Amino acid sequence: MSETVAGPTPEEMARAVEVIRTVSHAYSSKMVGQERLRTSLLIGLLANGHILLESVPGLAKTTAASTLADTVDALFKRIQCTPDLLPSDITGNQIYDASTGSFRTVLGPVHANFVLLDEINRSSAKTQSAMLEAMQERQTTIGGEVHRLPKPFLVIATQNPIEQEGTYELPEAQMDRFLLKEIVEYPSPQEEFEILARIDSGALDPEHHVHSTVSLADVLHLQDVASRIHVSAAIRNYIVGLAYVTRNPEPYIGEEKARYLKYGASPRASIAFLQASRALALLNGRNHVIPEDIRALRHLVLRHRVLLNFEAEADGIRSEEIIDAIFASVPTP
Template sequence: MTTPRLQPDPAVGPEAGDVVAAVATAFSAKVVGQADLRESMLLVLLSGGHLLIESVPGLAKTTAARVVAEAIDGAFRRIQCTPDLLPSDIIGTQIYEAASNTFATQLGPVHANIVLLDEINRSSAKTQSAMLEAMEERQTTIAGVEYPIPEPFLVIATQNPVDQEGTYPLSEAQTDRFMLKELVQYPSVDEEVEIIGRMDAGLYDRGHHAAPVVTLADVRRAQAAAQAVHLDRALVQYASRLVGVTRDPERHLSPNLARLIEYGASPRATIALCRTARAMAVLRGRSHVLPEDIARLAHRVLRHRLILGFEAASARVTPDVVIDAVLQAVPVP
């Protein structure tokens, strides 16, 4: 799949548009299809957030994360989550050195630019909570000493929706830290044929590494450009109203849907909508946000923040169905 080069608005600055286009092209050079996943990764990278991915195994999630890290010349770490994984395995610990009779701090794999937590719901709640400080505060604390995490910092966590034996569902506080949740689908027949062709060409060989296309400094400047994108107050109110419907569904949705929602989204949802909408404008080469940017992001921002009751699960009603109704209930400014 070929990614067209974006033509950025001069008000956004060619640098931000060039960074986005270069990383998108590097992604598509190795990952076949998965346009939504590519877009979500670029959005969280520009907006400084984190990404939760749900899919069955074997859909190139690790490859996608590694490709983005290589493209931005960033440090990449993959953590395979298991029930016996300890918090110190993630954030680090102190090691006793007998020769000097002192303790030395060994930083954990979370101290990287892009961290992949594979099957995060297989780790215990105690281990999951070890990521909260890193994700929110951009630091870890070991033996009372704070250690900053390098910027940019992006956590990509994956969940397998099929095999739930031996898993620990993420708490609401944990899922709320993820800016977006992406659902990755199976490739089409043509895409799968292309994957095999790239494998035969050696593109996925262990020793194959793509050259960086931008620097970490370029990414930080692109993030600053995204923060400067104009967001009209009416669009902030639009985002807030969308989130507000999930908190008071009885007033806005049909009774059949309203009773399925136990808890609505937190203010982090409104913040995520606004920040990623600015990033979406950069991806589209604009210096301002449009209403369709917010509407396009609503599912990815809200699907993991809505808490549906047992009746929804028994009726096989997904959060995306509820979010469709939320979008219909709020007039577009």
């Protein structure tokens, strides 16, 4: 069925590439370096998928997320996660109105186009779980009444490494709902020098916001074009094969590495590869996905889905090592 969907026309591709260029330029006017982070955020925007950013404090995760939202003329909300944050603080609540003698619904900050969940793993598991319905079904239920979330709806969550004091590990069910997980790294010395220069010039003043450059209609157009990028049967088989090996690793990567895996990737990983690879192809100006797109996305899509056991942690094994071994074991089409 999906193979028969008409691909984007040259005119649609040209318009999409122009909008992407506009967003990228606006983003770079505020952010220094972090090209990989910019690509991940754009993939999430085009693929209509949520993104999890992890790093130590001070590496501009929050600034990157808010800057992307600023480039679009859309409703943006920031939620600072703390241990005492309640689910109703996110989704909304019913409040008794004495003047009418009835309850009225007050929608929470999750009802926005772009939602930044800052330091998500500082909130309790109960509060984190309040986002599950919003992220998957794109709706909230308040007092038995369903409220649809606006389109587009994109959650950008930041978290500090779980070894830091006062943080909690995210539940597997919630991790799986993030399309991508990006690890934000320290800037290079040249980039850090440029950051200092921009601070002196006032370009990085917290009160300086990027002006909206594209509309919600532009974003919806991008997502529509990305959803119609061609993915061949060979690429689909490649994706399915990779997901299968994560669940049955021993015959493919050997007992030595396979013993570190606790769980393999769910079908959401295959869907994430499909959606994200289309977005990456569009970012590169192509109307079709190639195997290199899948390889480029391997850590982003799988690092939070291929779960390792305590033995791996004790031996200093990272999920990226296992992911690379899995990709090496599956023939590239």
